[in-house]
Amino acid sequence: EAGVVQSPRYKIIEKKQPVAFWCNPISGHNTLYWYRQNLGQGPELLIRYENEEAVDDSQLPKDRFSAERLKGVDSTLKIQPAELGDSAVYLCASSLEGQPQETQYFGPGTRLLVL
Amino acid sequence: AQSVAQPEDQVNVAEGNPLTVKCTYSVSGNPYLFWYVQYPNRGLQFLLKYITGDNLVKGSYGFEAEFNKSQTSFHLKKPSALVSDSALYFCAVSENTGGFKTIFGAGTRLFVKA
Numbered sequence: 001e002a003g004v005v006q007s008p009r010y011k012i013i014e015k016k017q018p019v020a021f022w023c024n025p026i027s028g029h030n031t032l033y034w035y036r037q038n039l040g041q042g043p044e045l046l047i048r049y050e051n052e053e054a055v056d057d058s059q060l061p062k063d064r065f066s067a068e069r070l071k072g073v074d075s076t077l078k079i080q081p082a083e084l085g086d087s088a089v090y091l092c093a094s095s096l097e098g099q100p101q102e103t104q105y106f107g108p109g110t111r112l113l114v115l
Numbered sequence: 116a117q118s119v120a121q122p123e124d125q126v127n128v129a130e131g132n133p134l135t136v137k138c139t140y141s142v143s144g145n146p147y148l149f150w151y152v153q154y155p156n157r158g159l160q161f162l163l164k165y166i167t168g169d170n171l172v173k174g175s176y177g178f179e180a181e182f183n184k185s186q187t188s189f190h191l192k193k194p195s196a197l198v199s200d201s202a203l204y205f206c207a208v209s210e211n212t213g214g215f216k217t218i219f220g221a222g223t224r225l226f227v228k229a
Contacts, residue, residue, distance in 0.1 A: 004158070042205050042219030043159070056216065091158055100209035101147040101166045104217065106158035 002026070004107035006092050012113045018080035021110045024073070025094030032069060033104060034077050035091040043091055049075065050098045082114045117142045119208045121220035128196045129228050136191040136223045138206030148189040149207040150180055153222070159205060165189060176200070196227045 005024040013019050025032050031050050035043035046065065048056040051072040060067065064083070069075040079086055089111050093104040118141045128134045140146055147166055151159040163174025170182040180191045191204060206220040 006158075040221070042207070042221050044219070045216055093158075100211045100215035100217070101164070103149070103161045103164060105161070106151075108156070108158045111156075 004092055004094055004105055006090075006107035006110055008110055009108060010111050010113075012115065013082055014115050015084055016081040018078065019082050019112060020079075021077045021090050021092075021112075023075045023077070023092030023107060025075075025092070026105055029094035029096055029105070030072070031095045031098030031102075032075050033093040033095075034067060034075070035093065037089040037091055037109070039088070046077070046090075048098070055098070079112075082112075084114050087112055087114045117146075117208055117210055117216070117218050119206050119218050119220040121204075121206055121223045123223050124221075125224045125226060127226045127228065130198050131195050134193050134196040134200070134225065134227070136204050136206075136225060138189045138191065138220060140187050140189060140206070140208045142208060142210045144210045144212060147209045147211075148180075148182060149209075149217075150174065150178070150189075150191050151205045151207065151219075153203040153205065162191070162204075196225075198227050198229050201225055201227045 007022050033048050034046040037043045047060045047067050049069045067077045089109040091109045093106045095102040095104045120139045149164045150162040153159050162178050163172050165172050165182045173179045178193050203222045205222050209215050209217045
């Protein structure tokens with residue numbers, strides 16, 4: 001079974017430029033999560049989708065970050081414009097039905113460096 | 116609000132010795148507790164979880180963890196460490212509060228010396 005797929009794996013951009021990350025969850029998983037992992041810290045939730053609906057985006061900086069999951073499968077996370085402080089690893093995860101006791105399966109992440 | 120603490124930034128252990136990585140948590144209701152491992156340039160991999168029932172949970176690669184409600188702890192253990200166990204370990208907690216958020220600890224780096 002294929003795991004969670006993310007691309008690109010690495011991205012280097014200059015500040016004020018836009019950037020987008022893509023995630024394809026495990027087939028059949030209804031719930032998709034985007035996390036940000038700063039250096040030396042654990043992942044922090046940015047947004048959680050159940051199918052097409054964003055059910056928790058309370059931690060998403062909406063002035064510059066946006067996300068979509070139009071058909072309830074793959075998802076894109078965008079930053080526009082990027083700031084130096086956005087340098088981090090962006091992790092995508094998925095789970096079957098979005099229950100708190102479910103295991104979340106993580107992709108390899110996209111490492112973003114903003115110069 | 117829920118929280119999780121991993122009090123040690125790094126744990127050093129010799130190969131063949133037992134290892135313990137500590138985790139304590141705070142929730143208002145019943146917790147669901149997880150351990151994940153992260154290798155360099157990889158995403159997090161699931162090791163084990165506690166939902167309910169037996170306080171001793173066995174997981175992947177010979178790891179186990181004990182849920183202690185009175186001490187609000189969920190320490191990760193392995194009887195005999197391997198060099199290949201060297202990685203970053205994250206404890207996480209979720210609770211069912213009508214919508215949920217999984218909170219991760221800051222991580223503990225395990226270094227196993229040959």
